[in-house]
Amino acid sequence: MLARCYDVAFSYRNFKREVSLIENIFKKHSRRKVRKILDVGCGTGRHAEVFVKRGYEVVGIDKSKEMIKLAEERVPNARFRVMDMRKITLREKFDGAICMLNTFAYLLKNQEIISHLRSMRKVLRGPYVVELANPYDWLLVRRRTKINEWDMEEDGFQVITSYIQYPPKGLEQVVPWELRFNARGKVITQKHLSRMLFPRELELLSQITGFKVNFYGSLSMTPFNVNSKRLVAVFS
Template sequence: MDPSLSNLLYDDPALYEAVYPTSEKEIPAMAERLFAEHSRAGVRTLLDFGCGTGRHVEYFTGAGMDCVGVDYQDAMVSFARLQRPGHDFRVGDMRTVRLGRTFDAVTCLGWAISNIHANEDLARVVATFAAHSAPGTLLFLHVPNAIAGPEGHGLQRHFTIDTPGFTATAEATYTLEHRTQLLTRERVWHIAGRPPHRDHVRFRLLFPMELELLLAGGGFTVLGMYDNTAARPGDPTGPALYVLARFDGARTDRGSTAPR
């Protein structure tokens, strides 16, 4: 994980909730449709990595799945537990966490895997996915598309927060470090009554074939790769990739830790 990561919305989970009241449903709805189409015996259990405030866990639970959510950030998990009691949320690092069980489906949405930068760490994440998979387990990923905009072209540059208790605007700039495929986004927030607030995050970009090779190394076969939530086939040139894969190989284990 990037120790210098800072994000205005991550720092204030309640604000995150206010800013994104409905937009978290479209992508899990896509995953649900693909699960129904490709699951051999139905998806009854699901593990969500990078669960944040628990929106996706809540959605999938409402769809009849028994879910566990894992996130690296204590504040997000604490807020999720408070906001959505009765759901199972854990603090854990997706490179090392082990729950000691397998699931029918694993998800990693919101570009969460892009916060993992090194090749070895990405392989450890895929090993974590595999450690929680049995033959036939489905994996759904949401990642930035390196082909679409390696320099940040097509990505959001103007941000506005307008809630009853909080307003802010920001402009974003993107810088690509070509050797490491790290795309840095810097935003300067302008908030009434406060000095400008700067946040930044770095996304590891993965090209489609690179991602497919990474997953294959962990025993996963890609079933579909799309640049739209309708799962329309075609050349994936949009800013995000939605990837469905199935676990077919032996599980690997590159280290484990117990979540909290």
């Protein structure tokens, strides 16, 4: 039920438009035509579904067995693996890769990011598009708790979602937050930790692992600034 709650809660996103914007990023940052994609932290396969319908070969990885099961049901023509992004053990090459919805920020330590990027270099021959929260936006709520609530319904399955972001302690860049799903009379609470990642440290980590990185303020490749809605890092 948890995977279904996630799936419906974030169905408000325009996945077709996001894939179109990612295609534009691939075209700008790739020397070859991107036909085979690795979806890191693929969740329930929403992006994979759009890519497959457009003729791409897609492999998705996620450490949640429940998410992978739902993704396999949604996109039978893609391949999915239960795998931790901290160490990717695939033995094939990809023309491009994506990591969406701030999933990359689950890598809390520098060594975890280095391990991940090094494993990505082994399987990539094109750009890696990472969509992150804008860390400056998180800094604005350092001293208070932020709560957002929204209601989504799909195929008769209704989910009321509460996003609760707590202030980090001291000078730590790790932000504690919760998702609470209310569906069919049950309340499911998921506690998470995410890291605020800033362009300068991502640039240094990319150099350590042999990548170059470009930053944007959205998937539309708008310039990044402190007021941007997102931080999009393109490793190549």
